Amino acid sequence: ACAPLWSALNERFFADSSVTAKDADRAHFLANCARAEAYRMGELRLEDDTHGDNDPDCATFVLAAVRHDYTQIEDASDRLRNDVAFMIRAMRVRGHCLEKASPAMRDNRAVVLAAVETAGAAVNNASLTLKSDRAIVLAAVKKDGTALLMVDQAFRNDAEVVKWAASNWVDALHKATQDVRNDRNVVLAAVRHDGRALAFAGPIPVDDREVVLTAVANHARSLAHASDALRADREVVMAAVQKGGMALQYAIGDLRADRDVVLAAVRTNKDAFDFALPPARDDDEVLLAALG
Numbered sequence: 001a002c003a004p005l006w007s008a009l010n011e012r013f014f015a016d017s018s019v020t021a022k023d024a025d026r027a028h029f030l031a032n033c034a035r036a037e038a039y040r041m042g043e044l045r046l047e048d049d050t051h052g053d054n055d056p057d058c059a060t061f062v063l064a065a066v067r068h069d070y071t072q073i074e075d076a077s078d079r080l081r082n083d084v085a086f087m088i089r090a091m092r093v094r095g096h097c098l099e100k101a102s103p104a105m106r107d108n109r110a111v112v113l114a115a116v117e118t119a120g121a122a123v124n125n126a127s128l129t130l131k132s133d134r135a136i137v138l139a140a141v142k143k144d145g146t147a148l149l150m151v152d153q154a155f156r157n158d159a160e161v162v163k164w165a166a167s168n169w170v171d172a173l174h175k176a177t178q179d180v181r182n183d184r185n186v187v188l189a190a191v192r193h194d195g196r197a198l199a200f201a202g203p204i205p206v207d208d209r210e211v212v213l214t215a216v217a218n219h220a221r222s223l224a225h226a227s228d229a230l231r232a233d234r235e236v237v238m239a240a241v242q243k244g245g246m247a248l249q250y251a252i253g254d255l256r257a258d259r260d261v262v263l264a265a266v267r268t269n270k271d272a273f274d275f276a277l278p279p280a281r282d283d284d285e286v287l288l289a290a291l292g
Contacts (some may be wrong), residue, residue, distance in 0.1 A: 014059045032060075037062035046075035059086055063093050067160030070094035073101065081105070088114045095119030100124065112136055120144025123151055137161055145169025159183050166197060168189035173200040186213055195219025200227065206230070213239055220244025228252060237261055248276065259283050266290045 014032040025189040026074045039061050040043040046056050046065050051252045052104055057077035065072040069254035073081070073090055080086045087105050090097045095118030097098030097105060105111045107127035108215050115122040120143030123131060132152040132174035133149070141145035145165035148155065155161045163186045163225035166173035173181055173190045180186055182202030188195035188202060188211050198206060205211045207227035213236060215222040220243035223231060232234045238261055240247035245268035248256060255261050262280035273281070280286055 002156055003134060004241075014058060014216050019252050027243035036060050036064045040067050042068040045069075046072045051127070052262075056080075063090060066090055066097055070096045073097040076262070084108060091115040091122075092118055095122040096125075098122045103127070106130075107162060109133065109136070113139060114224070116140040116141070116143060118149070119246050120147040121150065123147045126221055132160070134158075138164060141165040141170075141172075145172045147225070148172055148175055156180070159186050162186055170197050171196040171200075174199045176200075181205075184211065188214060191215035191218060195222040198222040201225070203227070209233070209236065212236055216243060216247065218243075220247040221250070223247045224250040226250075234258065234261065238264060241268060241272065243266035243268070243271035244264045246275075248272045249274075251275075259286065262286050263289060 009029050014029070026039070035044065046062065056075055057079060059080060062073070062076045062080055079138045081102060087101060088111055091111060091114035095115040098112065098115040100121070101111070101132050106125055107129060109130060112123070112126045112130045114172045116136060120140040123136065123140040126136065131150070137147070137151045137155050139149065141161055144278060145168045147263050148162065148165040148169070157174055157180060158265045159180050162172055162176045162180045166186060167189045170193065173187065176186070181200060182204045184205050187205035189216050191211060193216035197213065199217040199222070201211070206225055207229060207232065212226040215238050216236065220240045223237065223240040226259045227235065231250055232255065239252045239253045241261060245265035248262065248265040251261065256275055257277040257280050260278045262276040263283070266276070266286060269291050273286070276286065
């Protein structure tokens with residue numbers, strides 16, 4: 001009574017399997033499932049002589065194989081490699097399948113978009129035309145900021161693109177144009193991800209209190225890259241030394257002699273005492289904190 005069900009399941013998932021018999025049943029379906037798992041685990045490979053003639057033409061087996069090793073997409077049948085809908089499915093499993101795709105697929109917008117939404121760096125294998133497609137580029141850098149290095153260099157002057165790249169890759173700001181490095185919103189997104197990005201900011205953001213406070217709350221020593229005015233700002237320096245005492249070395253003005261600032265610094269890191277100045281350096285509580 002269940003024979004039609006098993007036959008339908010085999011047809012749905014394993015239509016081109018070498019295991020499926022003319023009258024597919026439960027045993028054939030379970031055998032196909034086990035075979036798919038073997039491809040997923042790398043126990044079988046599409047290029048091996050051990051598979052039946054139809055395995056590279058079975059979508060389920062190919063998708064299982066590329067989940068283990070994306071390069072196996074090149075061993076899929078020509079029918080599947082030239083099928084846009086299937087290639088989109090493959091890209092959603094492993095975006096780097098694009099590396100082994102045909103030139104036509106690398107120039108197919110839907111296929112490339114699926115690839116970069118899965119693995120941003122897959123954009124490196126897109127056609128030159130699609131490396132200049134803003135929607136493709138945005139999708140790529142949202143997934144992987146390093147994709148900024150792989151697309152048309154004009155995007156390094158695109159504030160939104162750089163902002164997304166900087167939100168997950170600390171060096172993105174370093175690769176941007178000076179105009180973008182001076183963009184407050186871009187720099188703020190960058191230092192929220194990693195305070196060290198302040199090192200690549202332009203002169204306007206490094207003199208912005210919110211930007212610098214955000215940076216030092218994330219990475220105390222980014223205080224070194226703030227403007228002189230903010231390195232002499234008690235609130236900013238206090239925030240930095242409370243995060244990491246060694247940031248005291250980058251304070252200027254009288255703050256290295258400020259008892260409360262120095263005390264906060266040595267409580268965070270005793271070695272910060274080396275950068276304290278009198279009278280804070282001679283304060284009993286500061287000395288106890290440094291020795292304790």
